[in-house]
Amino acid sequence: MDTEAIMDLAVTLARQKEVPADSEIYVPSADVRRALFGIDADVGTLLAAKALGYDLVIAHHPVGGKASLGILNVFERHTVNLRRAGVPKAAAEAAVRAMQAEHAPRVHATNYDHVPSYARLLGIPLMSIHNPCDEIGRRVMDETLRAHVRKRSTVADAVKALGTLPEFRKAETKIAIRMGRPGNPLGKFVVLHGAGTNGGHPVAAAAFRHGIDTVVYIHVDAGHLKRLHDEFGARGGKNLLVTGHVASDSVGINVLVRELRERGLHVACVSGVVEA
Ligand SMILES: [Fe+2]
Numbered sequence: 001m002d003t004e005a006i007m008d009l010a011v012t013l014a015r016q017k018e019v020p021a022d023s024e025i026y027v028p029s030a031d032v033r034r035a036l037f038g039i040d041a042d043v044g045t046l047l048a049a050k051a052l053g054y055d056l057v058i059a060h061h062p063v064g065g066k067a068s069l070g071i072l073n074v075f076e077r078h079t080v081n082l083r084r085a086g087v088p089k090a091a092a093e094a095a096v097r098a099m100q101a102e103h104a105p106r107v108h109a110t111n112y113d114h115v116p117s118y119a120r121l122l123g124i125p126l127m128s129i130h131n132p133c134d135e136i137g138r139r140v141m142d143e144t145l146r147a148h149v150r151k152r153s154t155v156a157d158a159v160k161a162l163g164t165l166p167e168f169r170k171a172e173t174k175i176a177i178r179m180g181r182p183g184n185p186l187g188k189f190v191v192l193h194g195a196g197t198n199g200g201h202p203v204a205a206a207a208f209r210h211g212i213d214t215v216v217y218i219h220v221d222a223g224h225l226k227r228l229h230d231e232f233g234a235r236g237g238k239n240l241l242v243t244g245h246v247a248s249d250s251v252g253i254n255v256l257v258r259e260l261r262e263r264g265l266h267v268a269c270v271s272g273v274v275e276a
């Protein structure tokens with residue numbers, strides 16, 4: 001396979017029409033046989049790949065280039081996920097704008113060519129596949145919950161349902177109830193993942209204010225969590241499940257890795273991928 005076919009496969013598995021703005025082929029390869037797939041990659045990863053005879057490094061998180069700079073556009077996927085859960089358009093868009101404004105200065109300051117420049121220098125093919133994997137993971141988590149929960153399910157039942165996924169069973173981290181209580185009714189829920197990064201306070205608050213009882217994030221910042229606690233109560237009726245970063249990223253990554261292996265590629269998983 002070449003790097004373009006690998007990207008196309010990820011996009012197809014995610015049921016997307018184009019390569020999302022946070023995914024990129026930095027250094028292409030026409031013939032990939034042995035790939036190193038990690039959640040993160042750095043210059044050390046490139047050197048390891050070269051030393052160990054891999055002919056491609058695939059990072060999940062963007063490692064520079066247009067993908068790192070383009071991630072703010074992918075935040076707009078939160079609008080899609082919120083709208084699907086019944087949040088009015090204006091409220092969803094305002095929440096996304098707030099997150100974009102908060103992250104824009106950091107994204108703008110990125111040393112976007114650091115890792116790609118070393119990949120070119122070393123002649124190591126390099127790509128990032130971010131949103132396609134996250135969108136696959138979001139769908140798997142959403143479908144798992146929908147398959148298990150009943151009308152009277154509780155938050156604890158949802159934790160148990162997600163725990164049927166091997167990535168969560170095997171991970172060192174446990175699914176955390178960061179807001180609400182295990183015995184609370186699960187109510188109306190939404191998995192808010194696959195949108196660049198977690199939606200912080202603005203996106204979860206937009207959900208809670210518009211009839212959603214339980215939000216599922218894969219990670220959340222402490223400051224944003226405090227703002228949610230201040231507005232909705234740490235142990236009130238609104239619930240926030242945080243499933244764990246690398247375990248949740250692995251849910252989508254593993255689907256792609258399985259498909260790549262089926263096509264004859266040798267793929268070694270590193271940097272936090274919880275293999276299922
Ligand atoms: Fe991810």
Ligand SMILES: [Fe+2]
Pocket residue numbers: 061245249
């Ligand atoms: Fe991630």
